[in-house]
Amino acid sequence: xxxxxxxxxxxxxxxxxxxxxxxxxxxxxxxxxxxxxxxxxxxxxxxxxxxxxxxxxxxxxxxxxxxxxxxxxxxxxxxxxxxxxxxxxxxxxxxxxxxxxxxxxxxxxxxxxxxxxxxxxxxxxxxxxxxxxxxxxxxxxxxxxxxxxxxxxxxxxxxxxxxxxxxxxxxxxxxxxxxxxxxxxxxxxxxxxxxxxxxxxxxxxxxxxxxxxxxxxxxxxxxxxxxxxxxxxxxxxxxxxxxxxxxxxxxxxxxxxxxxxxxxxxxxxxxxxxxxxxxxxxxxxxxxxxxxxxxxxxxxxxxxxxxxxxxxxxxxxxxxxxxxxxxxxxxxxxxxxxxxxxxxxxxxxxxxxxxxxxxxxxxxxxxxxxxxxxxxxxxxxxxxxxxxxxxxxxxxxxxxxxxxxxxxxxxxxxxxxxxxxxxxxxxxxxxxxxxxxxxxxxxxxxxxxxxxxxxxxxxxxxxxxxxxxxxxxxxxxxxxxxxxxxxxxxxxxxxxxxxxx
Amino acid sequence: xxxxxxxxxxxxxxxxxxxxxxxxxxxxxxxxxxxxxxxxxxxxxxxxxxxxxxxxxxxxxxxxxxxxxxxxxxxxxxxxxxxxxxxxxxxxxxxxxxxxxxxxxxxxxxxxxxxxxxxxxxxxxxxxxxxxxxxxxxxxxxxxxxxxxxxxxxxxxxxxxxxxxxxxxxxxxxxxxxxxxxxxxxxxxxxxxxxxxxxxxxxxxxxxxxxxxxxxxxxxxxxxxxxxxxxxxxxxxxxxxxxxxxxxxxxxxxxxxxxxxxxxxxxxxxxxxxxxxxxxxxxxxxxxxxxxxxxxxxxxxxxxxxxxxxxxxxxxxxxxxxxxxxxxxxxxxxxxxxxxxxxxxxxxxxxxxxxxxxxxxxxxxxxxxxxxxxxxxxxxxxxxxxxxxxxxxxxxxxxxxxxxxxxx
Numbered sequence: 001x002x003x004x005x006x007x008x009x010x011x012x013x014x015x016x017x018x019x020x021x022x023x024x025x026x027x028x029x030x031x032x033x034x035x036x037x038x039x040x041x042x043x044x045x046x047x048x049x050x051x052x053x054x055x056x057x058x059x060x061x062x063x064x065x066x067x068x069x070x071x072x073x074x075x076x077x078x079x080x081x082x083x084x085x086x087x088x089x090x091x092x093x094x095x096x097x098x099x100x101x102x103x104x105x106x107x108x109x110x111x112x113x114x115x116x117x118x119x120x121x122x123x124x125x126x127x128x129x130x131x132x133x134x135x136x137x138x139x140x141x142x143x144x145x146x147x148x149x150x151x152x153x154x155x156x157x158x159x160x161x162x163x164x165x166x167x168x169x170x171x172x173x174x175x176x177x178x179x180x181x182x183x184x185x186x187x188x189x190x191x192x193x194x195x196x197x198x199x200x201x202x203x204x205x206x207x208x209x210x211x212x213x214x215x216x217x218x219x220x221x222x223x224x225x226x227x228x229x230x231x232x233x234x235x236x237x238x239x240x241x242x243x244x245x246x247x248x249x250x251x252x253x254x255x256x257x258x259x260x261x262x263x264x265x266x267x268x269x270x271x272x273x274x275x276x277x278x279x280x281x282x283x284x285x286x287x288x289x290x291x292x293x294x295x296x297x298x299x300x301x302x303x304x305x306x307x308x309x310x311x312x313x314x315x316x317x318x319x320x321x322x323x324x325x326x327x328x329x330x331x332x333x334x335x336x337x338x339x340x341x342x343x344x345x346x347x348x349x350x351x352x353x354x355x356x357x358x359x360x361x362x363x364x365x366x367x368x369x370x371x372x373x374x375x376x377x378x379x380x381x382x383x384x385x386x387x388x389x390x391x392x393x394x395x396x397x398x399x400x401x402x403x404x405x406x407x408x409x410x411x412x413x414x415x416x417x418x419x420x421x422x423x424x425x426x427x428x429x430x431x432x433x434x435x436x437x438x439x440x441x442x443x444x445x446x447x448x449x450x451x452x453x454x455x456x457x458x459x460x461x462x463x464x465x466x467x468x469x470x471x472x473x474x475x476x477x478x479x480x481x482x483x484x485x486x487x488x489x490x491x492x493x494x495x496x497x498x499x500x501x
Numbered sequence: 502x503x504x505x506x507x508x509x510x511x512x513x514x515x516x517x518x519x520x521x522x523x524x525x526x527x528x529x530x531x532x533x534x535x536x537x538x539x540x541x542x543x544x545x546x547x548x549x550x551x552x553x554x555x556x557x558x559x560x561x562x563x564x565x566x567x568x569x570x571x572x573x574x575x576x577x578x579x580x581x582x583x584x585x586x587x588x589x590x591x592x593x594x595x596x597x598x599x600x601x602x603x604x605x606x607x608x609x610x611x612x613x614x615x616x617x618x619x620x621x622x623x624x625x626x627x628x629x630x631x632x633x634x635x636x637x638x639x640x641x642x643x644x645x646x647x648x649x650x651x652x653x654x655x656x657x658x659x660x661x662x663x664x665x666x667x668x669x670x671x672x673x674x675x676x677x678x679x680x681x682x683x684x685x686x687x688x689x690x691x692x693x694x695x696x697x698x699x700x701x702x703x704x705x706x707x708x709x710x711x712x713x714x715x716x717x718x719x720x721x722x723x724x725x726x727x728x729x730x731x732x733x734x735x736x737x738x739x740x741x742x743x744x745x746x747x748x749x750x751x752x753x754x755x756x757x758x759x760x761x762x763x764x765x766x767x768x769x770x771x772x773x774x775x776x777x778x779x780x781x782x783x784x785x786x787x788x789x790x791x792x793x794x795x796x797x798x799x800x801x802x803x804x805x806x807x808x809x810x811x812x813x814x815x816x817x818x819x820x821x822x823x824x825x826x827x828x829x830x831x832x833x834x835x836x837x838x839x840x841x842x843x844x845x846x847x848x849x850x851x852x853x854x855x856x857x858x859x860x861x862x863x864x865x866x867x868x869x870x871x872x873x874x875x876x877x878x879x880x881x882x883x884x885x886x887x888x889x890x891x892x893x894x895x896x897x898x899x900x901x902x903x904x905x906x907x908x909x
Binding site: 111158160161162201224227228372404411412413414420424425426427428429430433434437438441475476478479482483484487490491494495496499 | 616618622632633635662664667671673674675685686687691692695696698699700704705706707709710711712713714715716717772823
């Protein structure tokens, strides 16, 4: 890390030569450096002014604020934009009723009618993407955005699997976001009952053998959700469960699903969840050593309690948080500390994160820039540093797809990886640098869809460097100085240090 | 039902008659080259019964009054007296005659799923019954082959890594689609020089940057050679001929690449699919042109390359009320390349009489995709049984019946 401080010193020297003498002196462990590190990790990087603001208030206060997002006043501009999105607050039954071609008065829609309705239904995904990107770039509740994305990815559902195209936004809005910093048990329960999850992992079909499933067909036992909730959502693959536990849990979850005939608007709960006792396996089950007496839907809640309170779950979640926030290979000591808080607070995510953000590992000098940004983190942080207000989210969504990380587009239930081996590859570097060049030259239509191609104004590289608290390497500064004006900002946005967090 | 042996014997005769001397055997001697496997996945479930048409099965015409591929002018191109090729695939005929193209009919997955999503997942992970498996069989294959150099062993066309290539082996994605030739900022020397100064180290980011630059230069050089400009904005399969040419160029030049994958969409023909002409025929024509281009551009490399074309499931035998077909079960697999003992349609033909159909509606699956593909891998890439068992866990035995699919 000495090298880092050395290069910071050099950066300042070179900067003053370039005439950009606006920066405060940056020394090891300055408030600015700590502020930048924290913002990189829990805020998708700084917008201009953020480093100074956080440095002034102190990182501890910023952490405490961010851990209580409802205490932070939200950006009025963001709230206004979100207010314009009409599907954002619709429930799964409302979305199904409005956007899924289904029989009206007993008549099936014609193929043309069905096509037209499906066409209209695309607004749901469009608005979900817009809401996600607006919040990621504009929200004052930075950590809530980071954690919403983290948990969505942890409980991943895929927009391309059938009806989930209707429910993807609702899943994030109603199952994930409200609990992103709350109790893990509440989060787990909300995902278990959300139609997007019930459909994605097939539990809506999971039925006691011999019973008649949705639509009258016999489906039988479906282990998909039972397996993934243990392997991915709670215990982890080495969490000590057996195939017998998978089957027991699948039996416990029989009947957890959607209303018969998908009559989502009627006879189902507000979010569309329905428990069908006639498809529920009424036998006694032994699950992870617990005898579960026949008790209908309550059996599932009991199983969720067991899973949420298992030490294996505390460890699995702690590992994932440490891997996301600190290092691809987090130390067992850190993971154990987080798991202890998880256990002591009955899975209070806020308190686990407090332990994490105050840990030595989080602040260790070799932790800075240790994470290669995922495409989402890279793009969002670049838009923030460039102070872009997204007017048209489509180019951003397209870019994320090109970078291999389409929003809501991860097919498998394990979600996108958060480690560099998943994202650092030749194609990714080429694309990131191209994006940085276009953004730095002011040639993107993200902020201004109607921009004439020749009216681009390059961003000011000095402003970008200042927004980073002056924390760039001498190499980058030299490259910036040597480059023609339209390229200077691009080199900051495409620099190795900006690829990492 | 024709018994499999009879069926193979029937088809083998046709094959031998059309064998051109000197072709199809060269790969066996070429020990220094790299043997490659290319998989083309037709997403959306292509209607295999209108690709390789069972014209000798009268039930075929009964089930498809408006969409069957007829006999006679504009009708199917006969392959062996029982099967015929959709005439839109006329570009495939030379390969068939050279015995570098074969088919396996009634091919597919034992899993009953008719969900595109689940069936693709299971076919890509090689795990029927488990749509949630994470690692693709092509990635397991890539991990099993000797690793050369620093670059990836496997290449996928398109921006994201498909499930079939997901896993630990390094995979490169190359966007060789219709927009690949569009100028990008890094093509400008000024931009390139500026960033090259930033990424001149020996760290992972610098290495990735330079490999990306090399790949880009290759694509641009290939584009320059092309007579026609890229087919801008074309839907996936219609852009395939241009894409195929680029892929061939990459595969031909980079001996590290042993596995390549491309997925093409647009096969989910529920409505108005047409017969010898129409929607499906248009797409097949582009596919045929692309594959013909690909094999031609590979040049001598074709002698060391096997290309498989697969799809997640087939379509209903009976046409539906909208002039299309719905999600079915069995399908046809294509196999081409120098190592293939072509000019034959392999597999047990179960027949299309109602009592022979899967769930009384679909072509039955008599060739499990894992068995067929494992045989190809074993014979072509020389992998031992233990490795095959890793690539396709729970593979049904025996594999011997498909050995004839490859040249001895």
